[in-house]
Amino acid sequence: MRPDERGAQPAIATIDIMMPFYGRVDHFEAAVESVLAQTDPDWRLVVIDDHYPSPEAGRWLLDIGDPRIEYVRHESNVGINRNFQESVERSTADWVVVFGCDDVMHPGFVARIRTLVEAHPDAAMLHPGVRIIDEDGSPVRTLVDTAKGWYRPSSAGTVVLTGEDLAVSVTRGNWMNFPAVAWNGPMLRATGFRAGYDVVQDLALVIDLCTSGGSLVIDPVVTFDYRRHSASVxxxxxxxxxxxxxxxxxxxxxxxxxxxxxxxxxxxxxxxxxxxxxxxxxxxxxxxxxxxxxxxxxxxxxxxxxxx
Missing domain, CATH: 1.10.287 (Helix Hairpins)
Known part of the structure; x- marks a missing residue:
């Protein structure tokens, strides 16, 4: 835990960053380096390697030698849904990010999430502002993202959605960038990802939290790069x-x-x-x-x- 500037006990402990891994090693390294570059150092990174054919990523990660980093490698490939669920089960923090192994956090991401938690401690989900990047890391705007942008609530400040309003928003547009979302840890672990889905498992989780009374906080401050490329599932x-x-x-x-x-x-x-x-x-x-x-x-x- 980190004390605040007044020396009081902190309201929020370490944030878990859970990373299911299977993909390009260079993108993976960029993702990890973005975590290491956080201005708020109170995080734990857990990488769950779904038996990627090359051990290069694991060796590189362990060579960093940071005690905040944990690495798990499966003996065989279990698939995206099971690996995501394992990420949930291995999390312990009050707030959890299921981070994409090809995405990039801005240096202030964890600090911004902590600020949002302080303002909305009872939320189920916190969605920061997101920039879309391509395979090379350059900002890009695809037709798909333009269409999704029609449905994302827009405001100069944070927006809170609950109940049917939240259900309509995400069902109609499915605009969320799930690797950027910070999840309420106890709610996430109590719900989990539904088995049998490889594409809509994230949306299904949001709907399950929504129908259980959970709220979504949408923040306009951009602190995350979501990678859009042809190699994703x-x-x-x-x-x-x-x-x-x-x-x-x-x-x-x-x-x-x-x-x-x-x-x-x-x-x-x-x-x-x-x-x-x-x-x-x-x-x-x-x-x-x-x-x-x-x-x-x-x-x-x-x-x-x-x-x-």
Whole structure:
């Protein structure tokens, strides 16, 4: 724990940064270095290596020799959903970030999260301002991100969403950048990621917290770089259309769930799943350019089909 400037006992202890790892080593190193560069040093970084073929990342990490860093390597690959859930289970702090192994924190990220926690101690989720970067680390604005930006609440100050308003916002737009989110640790561990999802597991967690009464705090101050590139799980599943099969099934189930609890606006948003359909439409030209007609048909089917 760190004392505050007045010497009083701190309200907030160490923040857990949990990093499921499987990907490019250079991006991984940049992510870790961004944690080491934090102006607020009160963090714990736990890297869970899902048996990436090369041991290079683990060797590099352990050579740092920082006692705040822990490293776990699986004996075999368990998959993204299980690795994310293990990140939840290994966390112990009151506030937890499930950090992407290819994303980058700005130096003031942890300090800003701590400020938000002090202002909103009972929140379930804290979402900082995010900048989108490409594979080379340059700022970029894709069509997908532009569409998602239509749905993200905009304000000069922080915004707090709860209940059906929160459900409508994230269901209609799915605009959140989940690796940037700080989660209320006890709430996160009590809920966890649902088994069986590889693409919408983050959104499912948000919905589960929302329907349990949890709130989302949205902060406009940019302290995080989210990397958008073709090598991510969501990107390659989007390219061949498989992500949208999972999304459609999820949204249909979600519409019924919302209807049951009496949230008609959220149920309508789930049936329409507009941003997901726009995302699918943007992938059609890529599929056609490589003559992948099967994927193109799948993408078009998702684009022009709703849940009624």
């Amino acid at each position: 969501s990107s390659w599943k989007a390219a061949d259309g498989s992500r949208f099969i999972e999304e459609r099934a999820f949204f249909l189930e979600l519409a019924e769930r919302y209807r049951t609890i009496g949230w008609p606006r959220a149920a309508r948003a789930a049936r329409t799943h507009l941003s997901s359909r726009i995302n699918a439409l943007t992938r059609v030209p890529s599929a056609l350019s490589v003559r992948d007609t099967a994927s193109a048909r799948s993408l078009l089917r998702h684009t022009f089909t709703t849940g009624g």
